[in-house]
Amino acid sequence: MAIPKLFEPLTIRGVTMKNRVCVAPMHQYASDHGFATDWHLMNVGRFAAGGAGLTFVESTKCDRRGCGTVGDLALWDDKFIPGVKKLADFIKSHDSVAAIQIGHSGRKAKRFRPWEGGAPLTENPGVDQAYWDSWELVAPSAEPASPTDPTPRALTNQEVKDLVEMWGQSARRANECGFDVFEIHGAHGYMIHQFLSPMANLRNDEYGGSEENRMRFCSEIVESVRAHWPDDKPLFLRLSCEDRAGWDLDASVRLSKQVKALGVDVIDCSGGGMQGSPTEFAPSYGYQVPYSDKIRREADIMTMAVGLIVHAEQAEEILQKGQADIIALAREILYNPNWPMDAARKLGFEGHLETVPSQQAYWLGRRDATATEVVPSTYGRG
Numbered sequence: 001m002a003i004p005k006l007f008e009p010l011t012i013r014g015v016t017m018k019n020r021v022c023v024a025p026m027h028q029y030a031s032d033h034g035f036a037t038d039w040h041l042m043n044v045g046r047f048a049a050g051g052a053g054l055t056f057v058e059s060t061k062c063d064r065r066g067c068g069t070v071g072d073l074a075l076w077d078d079k080f081i082p083g084v085k086k087l088a089d090f091i092k093s094h095d096s097v098a099a100i101q102i103g104h105s106g107r108k109a110k111r112f113r114p115w116e117g118g119a120p121l122t123e124n125p126g127v128d129q130a131y132w133d134s135w136e137l138v139a140p141s142a143e144p145a146s147p148t149d150p151t152p153r154a155l156t157n158q159e160v161k162d163l164v165e166m167w168g169q170s171a172r173r174a175n176e177c178g179f180d181v182f183e184i185h186g187a188h189g190y191m192i193h194q195f196l197s198p199m200a201n202l203r204n205d206e207y208g209g210s211e212e213n214r215m216r217f218c219s220e221i222v223e224s225v226r227a228h229w230p231d232d233k234p235l236f237l238r239l240s241c242e243d244r245a246g247w248d249l250d251a252s253v254r255l256s257k258q259v260k261a262l263g264v265d266v267i268d269c270s271g272g273g274m275q276g277s278p279t280e281f282a283p284s285y286g287y288q289v290p291y292s293d294k295i296r297r298e299a300d301i302m303t304m305a306v307g308l309i310v311h312a313e314q315a316e317e318i319l320q321k322g323q324a325d326i327i328a329l330a331r332e333i334l335y336n337p338n339w340p341m342d343a344a345r346k347l348g349f350e351g352h353l354e355t356v357p358s359q360q361a362y363w364l365g366r367r368d369a370t371a372t373e374v375v376p377s378t379y380g381r382g
């Protein structure tokens with residue numbers, strides 16, 4: 001039988017993914033003053049060992065001020081490199097490509113964790129006072145994320161340029177950590193998206209006003225990252241391709257064309273976040289796949305589809321139809337970290353046991369050989 005498209009390798013620049021399954025970036029809110037903890041290692045470890053071709057480390061911050069919560073992971077200083085490098089090393093030791101997303105929350109920074117309610121933090125929740133004091137809410141403009149949120153301070157023109165360089169420095173550090181894919185987080189109502197949005201960006205310098213000006217911050221970050229990120233390593237950009245708040249899919253196509261020329265290889269097609277949560281507005285299967293489809297065709301760039309991609313056949317169909325090049329999973333791979341093995345088996349790919357380490361593959365192979373009436377729990381009882 002032909003190899004399912006989901007399990008065909010994919011080479012971008014000098015990096016080859018063994019399959020098209022990606023573990024999407026997922027905040028853990030589990031750092032200690034920005035430093036990676038055992039939780040991070042366990043978390044990326046279970047996904048990399050679960051067989052994904054590409055495993056992302058969560059949105060890691062390029063600036064202290066950009067932390068969404070007290071537990072955000074940091075790469076704004078060289079002192080964070082050893083802890084984050086351990087994550088890349090472990091992912092790679094399981095034959096998964098190690099990827100990191102770098103972000104900045106802008107006006108959505110400084111909040112309680114989602115399961116603590118997500119409201120703005122007004123008092124030090126117990127970190128070092130200096131760490132707390134360095135956490136200033138900044139944004140393109142002095143516009144709060146919602147009428148009940150605190151008002152950020154508008155960045156000066158020089159501070160915007162400094163931030164562009166901070167992104168570049170985080171790319172240098174990510175390379176020193178050993179990551180092979182770097183993603184710029186331009187989505188979900190965070191800093192880059194705030195610059196893109198006519199609702200959040202009311203600046204009157206070269207970073208605000210016209211669409212061209214609002215795209216400038218993002219494009220300069222791409223250039224800065226490319227200056228510090230090796231030519232043979234892929235660069236991804238995550239966009240909220242449609243935010244229902246003034247930024248739409250056609251603008252995303254125009255931006256995709258622009259950044260492609262500057263060295264972005266893949267657009268990671270997400271949505272929302274300018275008003276409310278990005279994951280709660282569209283509860284149907286593959287709700288963001290149309291974004292990926294259009295950007296791939298019209299901007300002639302590789303894309304990653306994400307958002308309620310749950311089943312193996314669903315993922316395979318998206319690839320077969322040419323709607324995306326990579327399939328990213330977040331909540332479903334939380335449910336089943338061995339999703340790649342499960343999907344391979346369901347798609348009839350004989351190499352399904354090769355997706356997991358020998359410590360597991362051996363015993364699962366023995367079970368298949370000896371208990372031939374038995375099917376895995378994800379099939380329902382045979």
Ligand SMILES: Cc1cc2nc3c(=O)[nH]c(=O)nc-3n(C[C@H](O)[C@H](O)[C@H](O)COP(=O)(O)O)c2cc1C
Nearest residue numbers: 024025026027058059306307308309329330331332
């Ligand atoms: C626990 C959790 C943490 C997340 N953290 C991030 C993040 O760090 N960066 C990001 O761009 N998206 C983040 N997301 C969004 C996911 O990457 C993904 O786009 C979204 O959950 C939709 O995919 P799904 O339906 O497969 O969950 C997070 C989602 C979850 C569930």
